[in-house]
């Protein structure tokens with residue numbers, strides 16, 4: 287499929303020219319010229335309110351965004367995704383995470399088969415299992431109820447579950463201890479099982495392929511750890527369940543395939559937290575709350591699918607990211623949730639955004655001649671304010687920010703919440719409007735200090751507001767970013783759903799393992815740096831021994 291190169295599109299060229307005009311304008315001027323800008327440049331969907339007025343855009347920018355979307359065929363591509371077309375070209379797969387949250391009666395076909403009943407069959411099985419753990423009906427090998435659940439997985443089989451558990455911890459069954467192991471570093475495993483009683487511990491081995499080195503290494507260590515106490519191999523069936531698409535490997539590991547929760551090749555790892563990969567989430571918060579989260583995802587899917595682009599949240603956010611990345615050379619986006627429960631949200635988004643759009647070739651294999659995915663990063667406010675906000679306010683880089691805040695706290699405590707939220711509004715205001723030299727001088731600041739105390743402003747941000755952190759809102763937020771990533775990928779003409787960039791390092795590591803482990807000095811054939819590092823490591827290990 288050969289498309290017109292992006293930079294040759296009329297709307298792209300128009301945006302290039304337009305960016306030079308906008309580049310000379312300050313947000314102060316734009317607000318001064320339009321008293322209603324702060325109310326006008328907002329959009330609302332489901333339970334999310336988006337204020338995008340503090341962006342370096344005007345009405346023309348917005349119409350050019352739409353013109354570019356038309357030229358890129360965004361609406362057709364969106365329809366193709368929802369329909370189940372194999373839009374993940376390099377892996378020849380459909381991309382149907384939206385089917386994971388489709389209502390029971392929906393019909394979505396992949397290769398002529400309606401997948402919605404399959405999705406709901408797994409959800410029902412998960413619900414029955416989660417309930418048996420939560421109620422204590424499911425007992426371990428020695429008859430004790432399960433009190434600890436340890437999810438073993440990595441990447442898409444870890445980041446979503448950890449983030450969702452933290453985000454919805456308020457709704458979780460507090461008697462259950464939830465832990466997560468991802469890193470192949472033995473310390474991760476050791477700390478995750480520290481203080482746990484194997485008789486009361488359930489491991490969920492979450493791996494789409496059931497071959498991932500880190501996960502399988504941790505799963506084998508977990509089996510050794512559990513059997514050291516439980517002694518009998520039959521205990522595996524009571525203390526291990528699997529989330530996977532690979533029944534043969536699951537059975538080989540010793541897990542009863544009756545306790546395997548499946549998903550499908552049309553669910554990408556980083557898009558799987560609402561598939562069976564969410565089993566730990568469901569055990570923590572219960573099936574009903576999990577359904578509420580799915581309803582939130584679905585509501586945002588429907589918004590993205592049907593709302594006019596001018597009011598379409600994922601479209602607006604996606605285009606803003608394209609705008610700053612491709613036309614203003616912004617290299618990063620900061621995601622700043624003002625809710626402690628969202629502390630893992632930026633880490634989750636890093637995979638969603640960067641593994642999806644960190645690509646340098648187009649779908650038809652051409653090297654791009656524009657920047658693609660920016661670096662996403664962030665920390666919950668207000669901690670970030672006392673750490674890296676200095677650079678956002680007064681550094682030399684342009685860093686668009688997404689502020690996320692709520693009207694109500696799940697833990698009302700004195701005036702904590704108003705203090706917290708005052709910072710959201712204040713930070714966005716300070717970034718946009720800054721503080722002029724005149725203002726600083728008028729405060730009586732000594733001349734030499736004036737430049738240090740001046741804030742240029744004109745630094746863009748979105749503010750996303752919701753009532754409070756609920757399962758529905760979490761689903762909406764995640765789907766908002768999923769679809770924003772999709773919009774960016776369509777414009778940049780890349781495959782947002784493969785991840786070939788993670789392969790090379792994995793292959794090289796497998797080659798190096800025996801070179802680290804062999805008793806005899808191996809013949810090393812790497813570059814001189816890698817050879818020397820391996821030799822030094824081996825020498826250091828010998829010294830320790």
Ligand code: G6Q
Pocket residue numbers: 440441442443492493494495496497498501554555556557641785
């Ligand atoms: C995500 C990627 C990747 C994947 C992990 C774990 O989109 O595919 O992060 O989730 O590599 O893979 P398994 O689930 O197969 O262990």
